[in-house]
Amino acid sequence: MDKVRLGIIGLGNMGSGHIQHLKAGQVPRCELAAVCDIDAAKLKKYPDVKGFTDSAKMIRSGLVDAVLIATPHYFHTTIGIDALNNGLHVLTEKPISVHKADAMRLIAAHEAHPELVFAAMFNQRTDPHYIKIKQLIEQGELGKIQRTNWIITTWFRSEAYYRSGGWRATWGGEGGGVLLNQCPHNLDLFQWLCGMPSAVTAIGGIGKYHDIEVEDDITAMFEYPNGATGVFVTTTGEAPGTNRLEIAGTRGKLVCEGGRLTFTRNEIPADEYSKNTKSSFGVPSVWNIDIPVGGGNGEQHIGIKKNFVAAILDGAKLIAPAEEGLHSVEMANAMLYSMMTGKRIELPLDEKKFEAHLKKLIKSSTFVKKDTVKTEVDFAKSQA
Numbered sequence: 605m606d607k608v609r610l611g612i613i614g615l616g617n618m619g620s621g622h623i624q625h626l627k628a629g630q631v632p633r634c635e636l637a638a639v640c641d642i643d644a645a646k647l648k649k650y651p652d653v654k655g656f657t658d659s660a661k662m663i664r665s666g667l668v669d670a671v672l673i674a675t676p677h678y679f680h681t682t683i684g685i686d687a688l689n690n691g692l693h694v695l696t697e698k699p700i701s702v703h704k705a706d707a708m709r710l711i712a713a714h715e716a717h718p719e720l721v722f723a724a725m726f727n728q729r730t731d732p733h734y735i736k737i738k739q740l741i742e743q744g745e746l747g748k749i750q751r752t753n754w755i756i757t758t759w760f761r762s763e764a765y766y767r768s769g770g771w772r773a774t775w776g777g778e779g780g781g782v783l784l785n786q787c788p789h790n791l792d793l794f795q796w797l798c799g800m801p802s803a804v805t806a807i808g809g810i811g812k813y814h815d816i817e818v819e820d821d822i823t824a825m826f827e828y829p830n831g832a833t834g835v836f837v838t839t840t841g842e843a844p845g846t847n848r849l850e851i852a853g854t855r856g857k858l859v860c861e862g863g864r865l866t867f868t869r870n871e872i873p874a875d876e877y878s879k880n881t882k883s884s885f886g887v888p889s890v891w892n893i894d895i896p897v898g899g900g901n902g903e904q905h906i907g908i909k910k911n912f913v914a915a916i917l918d919g920a921k922l923i924a925p926a927e928e929g930l931h932s933v934e935m936a937n938a939m940l941y942s943m944m945t946g947k948r949i950e951l952p953l954d955e956k957k958f959e960a961h962l963k964k965l966i967k968s969s970t971f972v973k974k975d976t977v978k979t980e981v982d983f984a985k986s987q988a
């Protein structure tokens with residue numbers, strides 16, 4: 605096999621963006637072999653490619669080696685399982701599933717077919733800033749991590765956005781709000797860089813800034829197994845918003861904000877200084893380092909697709925194995941569960957309890973969506 609025949613499922617904002625990349629030849633050795641959407645009108649935009657309104661038929665057509673799933677979230681699980689069970693490689697959009705129990709079902713389907721490549725569209729893992737932070741942490745430059753903090757409130761969304769699709773911002777259609785749609789990227793990076801917390805406590809708001817039935821505001825506190833603490837703040841209701849990641853360790857502090865990565869490095873690690881200094885109020889001297897990071901924001905969606913193709917054709921290591929998508933789902937579920945129950949949630953999250961909680965929300969929903977409106981979405985700007 606010298607090229608991958610890819611089928612794209614879901615031809616909305618993101619699916620059509622992926623198609624643009626393929627059509628522009630930005631993903632070498634990958635051919636757009638088929639497209640699928642339950643909305644037949646969307647197939648007409650691609651008259652030169654075989655179209656399907658049923659993903660099951662595309663999966664069994666023999667026309668594709670792999671699928672990219674860009675549908676509303678619940679279908680990532682069902683279509684992903686169907687594709688893996690039928691011998692296709694799968695690249696799924698984020699989140700890999702709506703809730704942990706579904707993510708485990710999807711991962712189990714891959715475990716039954718380990719020969720298949722199964723990746724997730726965590727495009728922000730290609731951003732050189734985060735790659736550099738990961739390197740610095742792994743090399744021990746920060747020492748022991750003591751505190752993490754991510755304020756990510758640049759996900760502002762309007763009422764028109766929430767009305768742009770019937771599935772959006774509903775328990776039954778999307779399964780959650782800002783934690784599940786916009787934040788999977790940040791939560792994935794957060795756990796990729798700093799590891800998983802062992803407990804989560806959150807406050808926030810359901811439909812606080814928008815006419816929606818899901819969360820659009822969260823402030824969460826994390827406890828990590830090594831005793832470190834963390835804070836995660838997000839909303840779709842604040843403008844201009846902030847995107848500031850700060851990680852403090854015994855050897856210094858890393859800050860990533862506004863495209864700049866800075867490292868304030870302690871000349872002597874803080875714990876060592878504290879033990880040995882005779883001074884009551886002294887602090888370690890620091891070096892202020894602006895870490896040069898070239899390459900803009902990296903290859904993003906194109907990079908993940910290229911890596912998926914290379915994994916299939918050359919056995920390349922995946923940038924974002926889908927299995928790792930379980931963590932961001934679990935963190936999102938735990939924060940929502942804590943916020944709605946007022947409880948501190950220990951991880952691993954009880955997936956059955958959370959699934960039952962979500963089912964209850966779906967069943968008891970009385971929310972009526974206002975008219976769906978057509979909006980202009982620039983997927984490259986939306987990033988989630």
Ligand SMILES: NC(=O)c1ccc[n+]([C@@H]2O[C@H](COP(=O)([O-])OP(=O)(O)OC[C@H]3O[C@@H](n4cnc5c(N)ncnc54)[C@H](O)[C@@H]3O)[C@@H](O)[C@H]2O)c1
Binds near residue numbers: 674698987
């Ligand atoms: N990685 C990113 O940066 C990024 C950016 C935007 C969206 N996304 C993700 O992409 C996915 C789609 O989001 P969107 O904004 O494109 O939504 P959208 O509503 O614009 O498009 C979804 C499309 O899926 C189709 N669809 C629904 N159910 C289907 C089914 N069972 N089979 C086939 N087609 C089906 C709909 O008709 C629609 O055309 C979501 O998972 C979202 O989180 C990722």
